Amino acid sequence: MPRWNRLWASVALSAPIPYVAQAQTYLTEEQAQQAIFPGVTLEQAFRRLDRNERKTIEKDARDRFLSDEIKRWRGPHGETLYVDRVIGKHEFITYAVGLTAAGEVKAIEIMDYRETYGHEIRRAAWRDTFKGKTVRDPVRIEKDIPNISGATLSSVHVTNGVHRLLLTHDWLHAHP
Amino acid sequence: MPILKRARPLLGTFVEIQLETTDRAQADRAFDAAFLAIEAVAKHMSFHSPMSDVSRLNAQAHLRPVRIHPDTWHVLQKACELAASSNGLFNIAIAPRLIRWGYLPDPFGRGKTEAVGQSADIRFLAGHRIRFRRPLHIDVGGIAKGFAVDQAVTALQAQGIRRGSVNAGGDLRVFGRREPLWIRHPRAPRRCTYLGDIHDQAAATSATYYSRRRRQGRIVTPLIGPRGARVMAGQSITVIAKTCMMADALTKVAALAGAAAEPLLKRYDARVYCVS
Numbered sequence: 001m002p003r004w005n006r007l008w009a010s011v012a013l014s015a016p017i018p019y020v021a022q023a024q025t026y027l028t029e030e031q032a033q034q035a036i037f038p039g040v041t042l043e044q045a046f047r048r049l050d051r052n053e054r055k056t057i058e059k060d061a062r063d064r065f066l067s068d069e070i071k072r073w074r075g076p077h078g079e080t081l082y083v084d085r086v087i088g089k090h091e092f093i094t095y096a097v098g099l100t101a102a103g104e105v106k107a108i109e110i111m112d113y114r115e116t117y118g119h120e121i122r123r124a125a126w127r128d129t130f131k132g133k134t135v136r137d138p139v140r141i142e143k144d145i146p147n148i149s150g151a152t153l154s155s156v157h158v159t160n161g162v163h164r165l166l167l168t169h170d171w172l173h174a175h176p
Numbered sequence: 177m178p179i180l181k182r183a184r185p186l187l188g189t190f191v192e193i194q195l196e197t198t199d200r201a202q203a204d205r206a207f208d209a210a211f212l213a214i215e216a217v218a219k220h221m222s223f224h225s226p227m228s229d230v231s232r233l234n235a236q237a238h239l240r241p242v243r244i245h246p247d248t249w250h251v252l253q254k255a256c257e258l259a260a261s262s263n264g265l266f267n268i269a270i271a272p273r274l275i276r277w278g279y280l281p282d283p284f285g286r287g288k289t290e291a292v293g294q295s296a297d298i299r300f301l302a303g304h305r306i307r308f309r310r311p312l313h314i315d316v317g318g319i320a321k322g323f324a325v326d327q328a329v330t331a332l333q334a335q336g337i338r339r340g341s342v343n344a345g346g347d348l349r350v351f352g353r354r355e356p357l358w359i360r361h362p363r364a365p366r367r368c369t370y371l372g373d374i375h376d377q378a379a380a381t382s383a384t385y386y387s388r389r390r391r392q393g394r395i396v397t398p399l400i401g402p403r404g405a406r407v408m409a410g411q412s413i414t415v416i417a418k419t420c421m422m423a424d425a426l427t428k429v430a431a432l433a434g435a436a437a438e439p440l441l442k443r444y445d446a447r448v449y450c451v452s
Contacts, residue, residue, distance in 0.1 A: 109184060158341065
């Protein structure tokens with residue numbers, strides 16, 4: 001184990017800190033539309049998929065729909081925008097993806113994220129960090145997120161979501 | 177001045193860009209230019225993409241010289257310079273071990289038999305061409321992520337942005353303003369600790385809280401030193417430096433060498449914090 005001298009800054013874990021759920025909003029739906037398709041007027045074209053339709057698409061997908069409603073907008077030249085939500089390791093992420101008329105990804109923008117609370121966490125290992133906390137414990141939503149150095153999370157959940165939306169896009173094209 | 181923020185999934189993580197301006201059109205152009213700069217680095221230096229410079233080098237450079245993009249050339253030169261000045265502690269040719277431990281995919285099926293190479297096996301030829309003295313698996317993931325952050329900052333500044341920051345999965349750089357720097361606590365990574373303020377500097381943190389795995393009954397991490405020495409879990413090292421590329425690269429050296437890394441860090445005008 002490497003030894004440290006005066007460069008050492010040691011921080012104790014024991015200080016009582018209320019649990020803080022981080023949340024951040026980058027773009028509203030309208031801002032996301034403008035960011036991905038600037039100057040384009042998009043028309044809302046939402047679709048609801050029933051359970052069988054979702055399961056059909058999920059067969060080739062790497063994740064699942066969180067909602068039965070597909071939030072979709074269409075532009076005058078075949079552009080399409082989807083807004084979708086995924087669960088990361090321990091956060092909900094809303095994002096927008098714009099597709100060209102050829103059905104290729106033009107851009108992906110993260111719209112917002114919110115860290116999950118203890119009772120929302122799926123993976124048992126992470127629930128340990130909430131030992132002793134219940135739903136009634138105070139949870140503060142921290143909106144003023146400082147710049148944090150240190151591994152954040154993988155974007156794989158968002159890219160899996162985009163993959164599912166591309167499958168959905170093809171399916172909707174075949175089932176107008 | 178209002179701080180505008182955008183984030184996109186890139187480099188396998190989330191890249192968040194912040195900039196200060198009242199001109200929305202300038203902001204849009206600046207965000208696009210900066211994210212494009214990140215995508216360019218990802219395209220050239222990804223270990224995962226078969227057409228990247230890194231993949232082409234790993235596949236062919238031991239057979240014939242391979243021409244690469246000037247940016248990749250720059251990163252490789254810096255990597256080899258640091259390998260020399262750190263006596264091999266910094267080594268981008270350790271991919272075979274990372275493959276065996278499941279941290280990297282094995283695109284050529286060589287991971288199980290390939291020996292760990294040395295940065296000294298990389299030869300720099302005229303015309304941005306590289307030749308390997310023997311089969312190597314190089315992975316510039318960390319240092320390239322830092323370089324991507326630096327490129328994004330350059331792009332923002334070229335668009336006239338004077339104050340902002342870029343944060344690529346924890347490798348970050350702040351320019352034109354003073355900002356508090358926080359890190360995740362190594363043993364409770366959902367909690368953060370304030371380290372100090374940075375101003376026109378970059379920071380990178382090496383820690384194992386999200387990358388530890390169990391292998392044959394022992395905990396392993398992707399931080400590997402010479403003779404296979406494994407960095408202890410439960411600590412994190414943050415390096416503050418002028419550029420994000422150097423901050424990231426130096427975290428590896430600092431994690432492995434501890435206090436012995438001091439002279440090297442001084443040479444690169446960097447400082448380090450160890451938290452456990």
